[in-house]
Amino acid sequence: MNILISNDDGFQAPGIVALYEALKDLGRVEVVAPEQNNSAKSNALTLHSPLYVSQASNGFRYVNGTPADCVHIALTGLLDYKPDLVVSGINNGANMGDDTIYSGTVGAAMEGYLFGVPAMAFSQVEKGWGHLDAAAAKARELVQQMMAQGHISGAPWLLNVNIPNQPLALIKPLRVTRLGRRHSAESVITQTSPRGETMYWIGSAGAAKDDSDGTDFHATFEGHLSVTPLHVDLTEHAKLPEWSRRLSGTTA
Numbered sequence: 001m002n003i004l005i006s007n008d009d010g011f012q013a014p015g016i017v018a019l020y021e022a023l024k025d026l027g028r029v030e031v032v033a034p035e036q037n038n039s040a041k042s043n044a045l046t047l048h049s050p051l052y053v054s055q056a057s058n059g060f061r062y063v064n065g066t067p068a069d070c071v072h073i074a075l076t077g078l079l080d081y082k083p084d085l086v087v088s089g090i091n092n093g094a095n096m097g098d099d100t101i102y103s104g105t106v107g108a109a110m111e112g113y114l115f116g117v118p119a120m121a122f123s124q125v126e127k128g129w130g131h132l133d134a135a136a137a138k139a140r141e142l143v144q145q146m147m148a149q150g151h152i153s154g155a156p157w158l159l160n161v162n163i164p165n166q167p168l169a170l171i172k173p174l175r176v177t178r179l180g181r182r183h184s185a186e187s188v189i190t191q192t193s194p195r196g197e198t199m200y201w202i203g204s205a206g207a208a209k210d211d212s213d214g215t216d217f218h219a220t221f222e223g224h225l226s227v228t229p230l231h232v233d234l235t236e237h238a239k240l241p242e243w244s245r246r247l248s249g250t251t252a
Contacts, residue, residue, distance in 0.1 A: 001027025001147065004083040004112065006070045008038045008091065008104025011062040014129050015090035019122065020060075022136035023087065023143060030083075031060040032074040034067055034104075041066040041104040043111065053078060067108035075115045084152050086112025087143065089122030089161075090135050096125075096162055096216040097180040099205065100230065106160055110232065113158040118151070120158075125220045126165045134168035138225055142174070160228040162220050174225040180215035182207065 003023055007016040011033035023029050035054070046065045051073060055061050061078070063070045071086060088108040095103040109119035122139045124132070142161065146152055160179075164171055186203035193199050211217035219226040236243075 001085065001152070002081055002083045003027055003029045003143075004071065004074055004079070004086045004117075005029060005031045006033050006067055006074075006086070006088050006108040008034065008041060008067040008088075008108060010034050010037045011056060011060045013037075013092065014132055015092055015122075015124070015135075016060075018132050018136040019087065019090050019139055022140040026140075026143065026147070027084075030074075030079065032070045032078065033060060033062055034070060035062045035064045038066050038104045040102045041068070041107060042102050043068045043107040045069055045072060067104040068111040071108050071111035071115075075112065075117070083112070083117055085143070085146075086117050086119040087122065087139070088112075088120070090132065090139060090163075091121070091123035092129060093123065093127040094125045094162055094220070095121065095123040095160060096220070096226070096228075098182045100160055100179060100228075106230070109160075110158060110230070113156050114232065116156050118146070118156050118158075120146075120161060122161045122163065124163055124165050128165070130165040131167055134166060134171060135163040137168050138163050138171060142225075142227070158230045158232075160216075160230050162216055162226045162228075164220050164223050164225070166223060170223065172222065172224040174227050175219040177216045177219045177226045177228050178214055179228055180211050180217040 044066045046069050051065045053061055053063050088105050091105040095105050100106045106121045109121035112119035124135050188203050189201040191199045216226040216228050
């Protein structure tokens, strides 16, 4: 097994260190991660400035770019082989519902998926790295399950995994879920800079709006590990005929 690990919290984040330690004996495992925190960078690629790859004393390689940059560079030239699996995380906080649109953790995994490599994004539900050892153990368990069942080879897939911050013995069995929805983000925060200019800070994420049974919010609230299969096709297939009528000028 060849496993590529990335994240969006940066190569020194406790989550990626724990994930590497949990997976390092499953095959050849390499880390290519951002130099700095790149949360909420989604699938952004750096196109107008050069990227540099450096290596830390622990062997982790880091890039002065986004999570997607890291995986993209790794898969298009940095590595001399194609990984069997891309794993992203463990993120410091949830990536559920609408979060997945913005998430750099999911963005890194999605970049692998777009290159035809199965990929998994791991996040802890709460910030602060509480019970990180348990989250890493659950990540290893799920990777091993996919390996043992032969799901690593074949068509690529993308899984978004959220793990409650609980001791290992208290984390309930996984549930396959759909994405919930959040309310709109809280209001922007304004401050005045020392020069008298107005500064704007993006407000906190909104509370859960759809946390009904079957969603990632509901599963993790009840203490279960949530696994949501994702795909990239944003086409609103059900509305294609309607839009064809609208844009052709017909009313029938």
